[in-house]
Structures are given as C-alpha cells and as structure tokens.
Amino acid sequence: MKTIIIIFFALLSISSCKQQVDEEKTPPQIIGVDEDAMHTNPADSMYFINKKIQEKQLRSQLLKKEGLIGVENSIPAIQGLVESKSIYKDADDYLLDYTYPYLNERIDPGYQKFNDFFAKNYLNTERTINEILEDNEIICDTLSIPRFRDQRIINYKLKSAQNNLISILLYKENYYSGMLHSTYMFDCINYDSKNQEFIYFDNFFIEGSEKMVYDLINKTIFDKRYTGDVYADCWQLSADDFMIYKNNFVISENNIAFYLDDCIICPAYTGEYKVVIPISQITHLIRSHHKSLLL
Structure with a gap:
C-alpha cells in the first residue's frame, strides 16, 4: 500500500500584533494518511484548521475575561x-x-x-x-x-x-x-x-x-x-x-x-x-x- 506523507507546520501564527519575538519553533509533525486524503478539498482542510484555532482562541478569551x-x-x-x-x-x-x-x-x-x-x-x-x-x-x-x-x-x-x-x-x-x-x-x-x-x-x-x-x-x-x-x-x-x-x-x-x-x-x-x-x-x-x- 502506497504511503503518502503530508507535512504540517505545527506552529501557526495566531496573532499579528507580536513582532520579532524569540520563540522556540515546534518541529513539523509528520502524519501518515491514506490515499483518500489526496482528494480532500484544501478549502475543507483550511476550514477545520481555522475552526480549531478559533476554538482555542475562544477558550483563551474566556480565561482572559475570568482573570x-x-x-x-x-x-x-x-x-x-x-x-x-x-x-x-x-x-x-x-x-x-x-x-x-x-x-x-x-x-x-x-x-x-x-x-x-x-x-x-x-x-x-x-x-x-x-x-x-x-x-x-x-x-x-x-x-x-x-x-x-x-x-x-x-x-x-x-x-x-x-x-x-x-x-x-x-x-x-x-x-x-x-x-x-x-x-x-x-x-x-x-x-x-x-x-x-x-x-x-x-x-x-x-x-x-x-x-x-x-x-x-x-x-x-x-x-x-x-x-x-x-x-x-x-x-x-x-x-x-x-x-x-x-x-x-x-x-x-x-x-x-x-x-x-x-x-x-x-x-x-x-x-x-x-x-x-x-x-x-x-x-x-x-x-x-x-x-x-x-x-
């Protein structure tokens, strides 16, 4: 079975307001997927990525307000x-x-x-x-x-x-x-x-x-x-x-x-x-x- 390797960058830029801050970069994750993944609509993938970012930010927002x-x-x-x-x-x-x-x-x-x-x-x-x-x-x-x-x-x-x-x-x-x-x-x-x-x-x-x-x-x-x-x-x-x-x-x-x-x-x-x-x-x-x- 042919294996396809897709490399995702684990670190996404969430906030545009921080500039040139020293941070350790998280190594890219290597995830194996099946051939069906080749036919996934890139827009769908981006939707799920954005949704996860949004959920994380909303949780962060609640913590900000609680604090x-x-x-x-x-x-x-x-x-x-x-x-x-x-x-x-x-x-x-x-x-x-x-x-x-x-x-x-x-x-x-x-x-x-x-x-x-x-x-x-x-x-x-x-x-x-x-x-x-x-x-x-x-x-x-x-x-x-x-x-x-x-x-x-x-x-x-x-x-x-x-x-x-x-x-x-x-x-x-x-x-x-x-x-x-x-x-x-x-x-x-x-x-x-x-x-x-x-x-x-x-x-x-x-x-x-x-x-x-x-x-x-x-x-x-x-x-x-x-x-x-x-x-x-x-x-x-x-x-x-x-x-x-x-x-x-x-x-x-x-x-x-x-x-x-x-x-x-x-x-x-x-x-x-x-x-x-x-x-x-x-x-x-x-x-x-x-x-x-x-x-």
Missing part, C-alpha cells in the same frame, strides 16, 4: 463613597453596556469634580457610537468573517478607597466586526479625595524618574519572562509606549500595577496586561507628600 473579572475590588471603606451607575444602549448595529464609578456628592459636594471629569471623558456615548460605526480597521487578531454587532463594554475595579486615595482600574472590552475575539483597553484613575486633585505620573513620582520607572517595568517583564512565567511570549515595553501609558497605574495594598492595552507587551491571546511592582521597590521614586496615600 480580569477575578481582580477583586477593595471592599473596605467604599460603602457609600463609591457607587456604581450604568448606561445600556442596544441597537441594530451596536451594543453599549457601561458600568462606571460615581462618587457620592452627598458625602462631599467636592466630588462633583471627579464625576464631571468622568462624564466628560468616558460617558460621551454619541462619540463612542460614531467611533464604532466608522471603525473599519482591525488592529490584531482579524478573521474574514461576516459582520456582526459591534459592542463596547465598560466596567471598573476599585483598587483603593483608603487614606484619601481613590484608585480605579477602568477596562473597556471591545468586540469589533471581523475580529476573532474582543480586545481590552485600560485607563487608570487616581484621585486625592481630600485635596480634590487627580494624580498623574508627573505629580506622583519625582521629577526625572521616567527612565528609572521605565527600566524597572522592563526588568520586571524580563525576570518573569525568563523564569517560566506566563510572560514567556511577551516582550519589553518600548520607550514610546511607556510615554503613552505612563499614567496607567493603580495602587493597591503593597503594589503599583501599570496596565497596558492588548498587544503592547504581550500577544492578545495571553491575556496579560499588567506589570506589578512592589511599592518597596519604587518608594524612593514617589514624591514625599504622596507617600501618606500609600496603604
């Missing part, structure tokens, strides 16, 4: 101070589902500054709808599939509400037509409720500390990547991206976590978005008048 939802809120001291409000818009072409934080102005009328800022920057649903309807460019993980409803889901995790520090992780989950699964984007909001001031990188860290914080973030990624951690497929943060995302940090317990969007330091399928640095390693870079806010 994000599993990030616990800082429950103590939040009751009555931070309330959750919602916006829900369901249309033929899009779905908006927002759950967002609102500071109780009955406790302190000065909280209106926070609420106005949030409404202006995140609750402009008309602008969001226009962005969704006009957005035809898919950045990563695209597939040629029929269009479906675009969706944007906003939710948040309260990381700190103690020592006059309100630290919030805001995450946006986007489902775009033509994408295999959703993408995640993050904003971090830090607010000094006593002085009614927003906290940003430049007024939280000492002057000229960008390079030191940047190096510390990349050292953390490097250490995790080469210790068999889940960052094995990730790469270091570029200087340009650091300047874009340097304000994306939240403070909780004994850590400061920098959050980065999909495909900035890791492929989308990994579900890794943050770099966590112990406060003990970064205290010397924090301005003295802000150290009282740390837990």
Whole structure:
C-alpha cells in the first residue's frame, strides 16, 4: 500500500500584533494518511484548521475575561463613597453596556469634580457610537468573517478607597466586526479625595524618574519572562509606549500595577496586561507628600 506523507507546520501564527519575538519553533509533525486524503478539498482542510484555532482562541478569551473579572475590588471603606451607575444602549448595529464609578456628592459636594471629569471623558456615548460605526480597521487578531454587532463594554475595579486615595482600574472590552475575539483597553484613575486633585505620573513620582520607572517595568517583564512565567511570549515595553501609558497605574495594598492595552507587551491571546511592582521597590521614586496615600 502506497504511503503518502503530508507535512504540517505545527506552529501557526495566531496573532499579528507580536513582532520579532524569540520563540522556540515546534518541529513539523509528520502524519501518515491514506490515499483518500489526496482528494480532500484544501478549502475543507483550511476550514477545520481555522475552526480549531478559533476554538482555542475562544477558550483563551474566556480565561482572559475570568482573570480580569477575578481582580477583586477593595471592599473596605467604599460603602457609600463609591457607587456604581450604568448606561445600556442596544441597537441594530451596536451594543453599549457601561458600568462606571460615581462618587457620592452627598458625602462631599467636592466630588462633583471627579464625576464631571468622568462624564466628560468616558460617558460621551454619541462619540463612542460614531467611533464604532466608522471603525473599519482591525488592529490584531482579524478573521474574514461576516459582520456582526459591534459592542463596547465598560466596567471598573476599585483598587483603593483608603487614606484619601481613590484608585480605579477602568477596562473597556471591545468586540469589533471581523475580529476573532474582543480586545481590552485600560485607563487608570487616581484621585486625592481630600485635596480634590487627580494624580498623574508627573505629580506622583519625582521629577526625572521616567527612565528609572521605565527600566524597572522592563526588568520586571524580563525576570518573569525568563523564569517560566506566563510572560514567556511577551516582550519589553518600548520607550514610546511607556510615554503613552505612563499614567496607567493603580495602587493597591503593597503594589503599583501599570496596565497596558492588548498587544503592547504581550500577544492578545495571553491575556496579560499588567506589570506589578512592589511599592518597596519604587518608594524612593514617589514624591514625599504622596507617600501618606500609600496603604
């Protein structure tokens, strides 16, 4: 009986967002098949391959979401101070589902500054709808599939509400037509409720500390990547991206976590978005008048 050998490449490129990352290649598998395989429609084979990739990605997507939802809120001291409000818009072409934080102005009328800022920057649903309807460019993980409803889901995790520090992780989950699964984007909001001031990188860290914080973030990624951690497929943060995302940090317990969007330091399928640095390693870079806010 004549044997036909077909060589399959075991490693398929799943994500287009990771570039030039050192990875070990899985050797090609050699699989024996019968002669009927010669008459298999290549389109059918590609369908099953794509289906398996899609199933793997969907499983990965569930794990990504579970990991994000599993990030616990800082429950103590939040009751009555931070309330959750919602916006829900369901249309033929899009779905908006927002759950967002609102500071109780009955406790302190000065909280209106926070609420106005949030409404202006995140609750402009008309602008969001226009962005969704006009957005035809898919950045990563695209597939040629029929269009479906675009969706944007906003939710948040309260990381700190103690020592006059309100630290919030805001995450946006986007489902775009033509994408295999959703993408995640993050904003971090830090607010000094006593002085009614927003906290940003430049007024939280000492002057000229960008390079030191940047190096510390990349050292953390490097250490995790080469210790068999889940960052094995990730790469270091570029200087340009650091300047874009340097304000994306939240403070909780004994850590400061920098959050980065999909495909900035890791492929989308990994579900890794943050770099966590112990406060003990970064205290010397924090301005003295802000150290009282740390837990």
